[in-house]
Amino acid sequence: MSTVEVAFNPFDPSFGRDPYPQWAVLRDNDPVHQTPIGFWLLLRYDDIHRFVRDPALSVEERHASNALIDAIMEQALGDRYAEFQDRGSRTMLNLDPPDHTRLRRLVNKAFTPRRIEQLRPRIQQLVDEALDRVEAEGRLEVIGDLAFPLPFAVISEMLGMPDTDSVQLREWSGTLVRGLEPIVDPELINAIADAGDNMRNLCSEAIAWKRQNPADDLLTAMIAAEEAGDMLTDEELIEQVMLLYIAGHETTVNLIGNGTLALLRNPDQLRRLVEDPSLDVNAIEELLRYDPPVQMTRRITLQDVEVGGKTIGAGTFVACVIASANRDPAHWGPDADRLDLSRPNANHHLSFGGGAHYCLGAALARLEAQVAIGTLIRRFPGLELAGEPEWNGRMNLRGRANVPAVWSS
Numbered sequence: 001m002s003t004v005e006v007a008f009n010p011f012d013p014s015f016g017r018d019p020y021p022q023w024a025v026l027r028d029n030d031p032v033h034q035t036p037i038g039f040w041l042l043l044r045y046d047d048i049h050r051f052v053r054d055p056a057l058s059v060e061e062r063h064a065s066n067a068l069i070d071a072i073m074e075q076a077l078g079d080r081y082a083e084f085q086d087r088g089s090r091t092m093l094n095l096d097p098p099d100h101t102r103l104r105r106l107v108n109k110a111f112t113p114r115r116i117e118q119l120r121p122r123i124q125q126l127v128d129e130a131l132d133r134v135e136a137e138g139r140l141e142v143i144g145d146l147a148f149p150l151p152f153a154v155i156s157e158m159l160g161m162p163d164t165d166s167v168q169l170r171e172w173s174g175t176l177v178r179g180l181e182p183i184v185d186p187e188l189i190n191a192i193a194d195a196g197d198n199m200r201n202l203c204s205e206a207i208a209w210k211r212q213n214p215a216d217d218l219l220t221a222m223i224a225a226e227e228a229g230d231m232l233t234d235e236e237l238i239e240q241v242m243l244l245y246i247a248g249h250e251t252t253v254n255l256i257g258n259g260t261l262a263l264l265r266n267p268d269q270l271r272r273l274v275e276d277p278s279l280d281v282n283a284i285e286e287l288l289r290y291d292p293p294v295q296m297t298r299r300i301t302l303q304d305v306e307v308g309g310k311t312i313g314a315g316t317f318v319a320c321v322i323a324s325a326n327r328d329p330a331h332w333g334p335d336a337d338r339l340d341l342s343r344p345n346a347n348h349h350l351s352f353g354g355g356a357h358y359c360l361g362a363a364l365a366r367l368e369a370q371v372a373i374g375t376l377i378r379r380f381p382g383l384e385l386a387g388e389p390e391w392n393g394r395m396n397l398r399g400r401a402n403v404p405a406v407w408s409s
Contacts, residue, residue: 004029010395023324032308039317043324045331052354057299064300064317076186084193090236091243110218116363127375142403147256155248160217162209172198173246181395203241252365254293254399256372264385266339283341284369289349290339295323295398322350380407
């Protein structure tokens, strides 16, 4: 292994434009890396594959201690710090078994592959309607016209949410998920706290509305579980609704946006997919691998753990860099950085995590992306970029704020 000294620096402007060179340097030179602000990074496929499936590791942040980050948070938030730390701690995303198992069981049946496949006609209808609206113009902005409205409409309908201001919610949601990455800016920390309060109020109001307007939807079913008193508390109900509402669209926006952009930047692969619909399923797996909608996931050590000849102490926050694992040549071979829609092992990607916390919405995200991207590129086969896309400013849920495209008739 190289002895070159390297350091994780997400604040380098080049990292925002393209993090993959930094991931590669770290993976090649220090694949089990302690960052300057205390937490650790894992960058190799095999190490991350092991970590995300290890039941001896935790996702509950109460088990981790990072004095520097905690001090920054407390100084930024003041009297709001304790409440901020508690928020989100009851979601299934942030709980270990058995609480994770109990909460996930409540909603799991709504996300089975069979139930999700039944949504295909509705998803196709939503995609067709979105493209109908832009066809006459000969151009679209992929994020605003398709990638955001589609998953937002689908998860809203699955939950049975009342109509809401999607522009405002997109802003709150986009700010709130910045809490999933290293942050030291006091202004941003407070903005995240404000967005969390606003989202919480929105979901609380939706629950109150749904109590008066029950229907055959997921939110009604969750309220029934809360009212039974033995499966879901009031706080758990609010936090699960927030999680499903946000996670139900944020990651799929990136999958559709990043995936479409990858195709537009690799016209040979775009042509292959336009001409060969049999590639549709594997293409989504390769797009998930190539530029995943979530760059990293986390685990927390409950005891000392040896990885790659280093010992990570108990109570340590470990970021598993999925984006690096998905391009690790040790697993994928020398063409790991190349987009290949027929890659035979594309579904080995780690973009949906693993173990007990394997992504609940994986089947839904795959279906939405398959229908959205497949329909878009075949309806407008001359699709091409109409300008340089802007980064959405997020390190973890990394995607584009916009992807302008045009097509020739």
